[in-house]
Structure formats: C-alpha cells, structure tokens
Amino acid sequence: MSPIDGAEVAKHSSKNDCWIVLDSKAYDVTSFLSEHPGGAAIILKNAGSDATEEFKKYHPLSYVDDYLPKDAFLGPVDPNTFGQLRQTKDETSQKPSHTDPNAKELPHVSLCVSTPDFEAAAKAVLPHKSYIYASCSANTGASLKRNLDDWSRVTFRPRVMRNVGQVDTRRRIFGHSSPYPFYISPMGTMGAIHEGAEPEMVRGAVRKGIHSVMSTASTKSSEQIMQTYHDEQKRLGGASPTQLFYQYYMPVDHTKAVELIRLVKRCGYKGLWITVDTPVLGKRTADRYLQAEEALAVGLEEESTAEWEAGGDNAFAPAMGGRPVQGQLSPHTTWQDLEWIRKEWDGPLVLKGVQCAEDARLAMDYGCDGILLSNHGGRQLHTAPSALMTLLEIRTYCPDVLSKLEVFLDGGLLDGNDVLKALCLGATAVGVGRPFLYALGAYGSKGVERCVDVLADELQTGMSLLGITSLDQCRPDMVNTRRLLNDMWRPEEGSVRSKL
Numbered sequence: 182m183s184p185i186d187g188a189e190v191a192k193h194s195s196k197n198d199c200w201i202v203l204d205s206k207a208y209d210v211t212s213f214l215s216e217h218p219g220g221a222a223i224i225l226k227n228a229g230s231d232a233t234e235e236f237k238k239y240h241p242l243s244y245v246d247d248y249l250p251k252d253a254f255l256g257p258v259d260p261n262t263f264g265q266l267r268q269t270k271d272e273t274s275q276k277p278s279h280t281d282p283n284a285k286e287l288p289h290v291s292l293c294v295s296t297p298d299f300e301a302a303a304k305a306v307l308p309h310k311s312y313i314y315a316s317c318s319a320n321t322g323a324s325l326k327r328n329l330d331d332w333s334r335v336t337f338r339p340r341v342m343r344n345v346g347q348v349d350t351r352r353r354i355f356g357h358s359s360p361y362p363f364y365i366s367p368m369g370t371m372g373a374i375h376e377g378a379e380p381e382m383v384r385g386a387v388r389k390g391i392h393s394v395m396s397t398a399s400t401k402s403s404e405q406i407m408q409t410y411h412d413e414q415k416r417l418g419g420a421s422p423t424q425l426f427y428q429y430y431m432p433v434d435h436t437k438a439v440e441l442i443r444l445v446k447r448c449g450y451k452g453l454w455i456t457v458d459t460p461v462l463g464k465r466t467a468d469r470y471l472q473a474e475e476a477l478a479v480g481l482e483e484e485s486t487a488e489w490e491a492g493g494d495n496a497f498a499p500a501m502g503g504r505p506v507q508g509q510l511s512p513h514t515t516w517q518d519l520e521w522i523r524k525e526w527d528g529p530l531v532l533k534g535v536q537c538a539e540d541a542r543l544a545m546d547y548g549c550d551g552i553l554l555s556n557h558g559g560r561q562l563h564t565a566p567s568a569l570m571t572l573l574e575i576r577t578y579c580p581d582v583l584s585k586l587e588v589f590l591d592g593g594l595l596d597g598n599d600v601l602k603a604l605c606l607g608a609t610a611v612g613v614g615r616p617f618l619y620a621l622g623a624y625g626s627k628g629v630e631r632c633v634d635v636l637a638d639e640l641q642t643g644m645s646l647l648g649i650t651s652l653d654q655c656r657p658d659m660v661n662t663r664r665l666l667n668d669m670w671r672p673e674e675g676s677v678r679s680k681l
C-alpha cells in the first residue's frame with residue numbers, strides 16, 4: 182500500500198468526506214461519524230488532521246481495530262508530508278493539565294483541606310468538557326442532591342469520657358486489610374481528567390494503601406492498570422496493602438462477556454463488582470447540552486436520541502457523556518446470568534447498584550458475596566434512593582443480609598465522618614468517587630494522596646469525638662436516623678411484609 186500525502190488527507194475534512202490520521206495511518210471515517218458514541222462533532226473537529234493525541238486522551242489505540250470497519254483503513258501517511266495535514270486550532274487550553282498558563286491559578290495542594298476544595302481546583306484547570314463529564318448527574322440532579330443531603334440527615338449520638346487518645350481506622354474488605362474503611366469507586370475514562378489516566382490514580386492509591394475498583398470503561402487496558410499497580414508495589418518494596426478490584430459491565434455477546442471475566446482473572450483483580458444499575462444510560466443533562474452545542478458548532482444538528490434511550494440491543498460504555506456503544510453493555514442482564522458468572526469467577530462477587538431491600542435479599546439468595554448500595558453517583562435513575570436510604574430499608578426488612586454479605590455504600594460522600602455513619606449502620610466500607618477524580622484532575626497522584634489524608638484525618642477525629650477507638654465499636658445507637666426513617670419506603674397497607 183503506497184503512502185498517502187498529508188496534503189491529500191487534509192482535503193477530506195467535511196461531514197460527507199472525512200478522513201483522519203491515527204498513529205501515522207489514514208482512515209476514512211465518513212460512515213463512522215454517525216455511529217461514533219462520542220458524537221460526530223468531536224471527530225469532525227479533527228477531520229483532515231492527525232487526531233492521535235486527542236484520540237489517546239479518550240481511547241486506547243486498540244479501539245481502531247475494535248470499532249472501525251476494516252475498509253476504513255486507507256494506508257500509512259508519508260512521514261515527510263505530516264506538515265501538510267490540516268492543522269487544528271491549538272488545543273493546549275483543552276489539556277487536563279495545570280501547566281497551562283491560561284488556566285486559572287491552581288491552589289497549592291496543601292490548601293485542599295476538605296474534599297470540596299478538590300472540585301474547585303479541578304474546575305479551575307480542567308477543560309470544560311472534562312469537568313462536565315465528572316460532575317454531571319441525571320435529569321434535574323435530584324438523585325445527586327439526595328445523595329449529598331442524606332449524609333447530614335443522619336446525625337451522631339456521641340459517647341464521652343472513653344479514653345480515645347489512640348484510634349485504629351483499619352478495616353478488611355474481603356479479607357484484604359485496608360488502613361481505612363473507604364476505597365476509590367470505579368470511574369470510566371480517566372484519561373479525560375488527567376493525562377496519566379487510571380495508572381496515575383492507582384499510584385496514589387498504592388502509596389496510601391487504599392483499595393481501588395477499576396472500571397470496565399477505563400481509558401487504559403486492564404493489563405496496563407495492573408502493571409502500574411505491580412510497578413508501584415515494587416517501588417515500595419511490596420509494602421502497600423492496596424488491592425485492585427474490577428468493575429464489570431457485561432458485554433452483550435456471551436463469548437466476549439466470558440472472555441472479559443477470564444482476562445480480569447488472569448490479571449489478578451481480587452473481586453468482580455458487577456454494575457447492575459445501568460441497563461441503559463441515564464439522562465446526563467449537562468452532557469446533552471454540551472453535545473448539542475458541539476454539534477451545532479461544526480454545523481450538525483444533534484441526532485435524536487430516542488432510539489437508543491429506548492434500550493433494545495443498544496449498548497454503551499459510560500465514558501464522557503457516554504452514548505450507546507453497540508455490544509459494550511447488555512440491557513438484557515438478569516439474575517440468571519449470575520449462575521454462569523459464578524462458574525467463571527470463584528472470587529468475591531459484588532452487585533454494584535442495589536437500590537432496595539428485595540434486590541439485596543435476591544443478591545444473597547443468588548450467592549453474591551457483597552452488595553454495593555449505590556445510585557451511580559446520581560447519574561442514572563431520576564430520584565433514586567440514596568445508599569443510606571437503601572441501607573435503612575435493608576436494616577428494616579432483611580437485616581440478615583448485613584451479617585451474611587459485605588455491604589458497601591457510595592454516593593455523595595464528602596467527609597470522613599460520614600463513613601462512620603455507614604459503619605454504625607452495618608456497612609463494611611464506603612466508596613468515594615468524584616472527590617478522588619477531582620483530586621486526580623487537579624493534582625495527579627499527589628492529589629489522590631492528599632484526598633486520602635483529608636478523609637482519614639476527618640475519620641480519625643470523628644472516631645475520637647464519637648467515643649470509639651476501633652471501627653468494631655461502631656453501633657447503630659451511635660446515630661440518629663429518625664429523619665431518614667420518616668421518608669423510608671414502607672409496604673402499602675394490606676401487602677404482606679414477608680414478601681420481602
């Protein structure tokens with residue numbers, strides 16, 4: 182195949198005739214434009230040019246083989262003609278980097294003394310699109326607001342005069358010791374937040390010894406992430422208790438679904454967290470505005486989304502403002518799938534996204550080892566219950582779940598003290614998402630470390646002030662849940678409680 186001139190590629194830069202260069206090779210992506218889950222606009226902006234660097238912010242290069250039709254490949258670009266490719270406008274200000282002189286000034290990391298400080302810092306330096314991706318929530322934002330509010334609707338009942346000079350914050354997750362009862366929640370597409378993506382997050386986690394759950398929708402491959410983990414462990418002489426778990430979005434294709442589990446196993450992830458609150462993508466309102474604006478900016482009208490909202494065979498990975506990606510995630514998943522998954526995976530199995538007592542009980546009946554009470558950070562169902570509310574339901578209607586399974590919560594946690602509330606009510610540990618993502622975006626792994634310190638400091642102080650010296654001493658009578666209980670779901674009169 183003879184090399185193609187950069188000048189030739191540059192000519193194909195419209196929506197009816199669109200070529201791009203990736204990794205020094207030219208591709209005709211005209212017919213792929215309308216199928217691109219990230220929208221046509223972002224590719225059109227790079228039409229006729231070398232899109233490699235932009236592409237790598239969001240995707241591994243393997244996506245080219247995985248998703249582009251074979252006949253899209255046109256040939257290698259003549260290296261002497263690279264200069265003749267279409268030049269896109271300088272995107273420096275779009276880099277998720279605080280080295281950009283145009284970005285607002287980034288406060289010194291030590292000035293981040295509470296987790297909301299990381300959000301303010303990230304907002305100042307991240308490209309608008311990246312910030313929207315991290316911060317957005319479903320519909321009117323009601324689920325997210327409820328997540329945030331409910332933590333302070335539960336209040337403490339502290340005990341005094343208990344010799345609390347020394348506190349022990351350690352907790353085990355599936356037998357793996359952790360210095361703190363919180364871990365980093367799985368979040369996709371970290372490459373849009375920091376150029377070091379997931380590996381940079383993992384370095385911070387390993388240095389602080391906290392566990393982390395890695396997303397199926399990660400920018401980097403499962404192998405690359407695990408390699409970083411081992412490299413960092415080696416650097417520290419294997420001293421870190423950190424373990425990596427894997428968040429699993431089940432692909433539609435059964436062979437692929439099995440393949441993915443086997444890969445996760447080979448890589449050595451310590452648990453499989455199956456996300457079950459995402460059969461279709463929630464309506465991410467802020468993303469929708471952005472996508473429509475971007476499309477209009479390159480002269481496209483945003484296509485109607487009704488078809489994929491309806492579900493069917495559509496699938497996706499929830500990347501930036503994620504849209505359906507054919508084959509990536511199955512809306513057809515049922516409880517029966519747990520049977521074959523269990524045959525493939527003999528390690529800890531957690532359902533991520535349980536939102537009522539009935540499903541908590543089913544998870545137990547189907548042999549899961551854990552459940553994560555979560556509404557996906559308020560990004561999925563409009564007006565979904567907070568994890569705390571679901572925990573109260575479980576305590577009321579099927580408390581045996583709490584003694585048989587490891588129970589995790591996530592969503593809206595901004596303060597180390599709130600972790601204690603969940604533990605008093607029977608939780609094993611709590612997942613923290615956005616605070617770590619913002620910390621990563623603003624300061625890289627140093628920010629991740631600082632975020633652990635902030636939460637740990639609040640937790641330690643909280644334990645002393647609550648009157649406990651170890652987490653085993655957390656008791657339900659140390660919190661007042663009355664206000665949340667008032668709002669808690671109850672079976673309608675006449676229905677039988679034992680149905681639960």
Ligand code: HEM
Binds near residue numbers: 219240501504506
């Ligand atoms: C031409 C080959 C491309 C392929 C095969 C491809 C494939 C995909 C796929 C499968 C997704 C779904 C989410 C995921 O798994 O991460 C996605 C989303 C995305 N892609 Fe691409 N992509 C291509 C080009 C590009 C380029 C050139 C850019 C940027 C300059 C880009 C930016 C994005 C963004 C921002 C998303 C997030 C989704 C959203 O906004 O809804 N992609 N792409």
Ligand SMILES: Cc1cc2nc3c(=O)[nH]c(=O)nc-3n(C[C@H](O)[C@H](O)[C@H](O)COP(=O)(O)O)c2cc1C
Binds near residue numbers: 367533559591615618
């Ligand atoms: C930007 C972003 C990306 C996410 N990506 C995933 C994902 O790929 N898989 C998943 O199961 N959950 C994902 N989640 C949900 C988180 O795992 C977690 O449930 C949620 O963020 C917890 O709420 P918090 O951010 O308020 O702490 C994502 C959340 C955010 C904010």
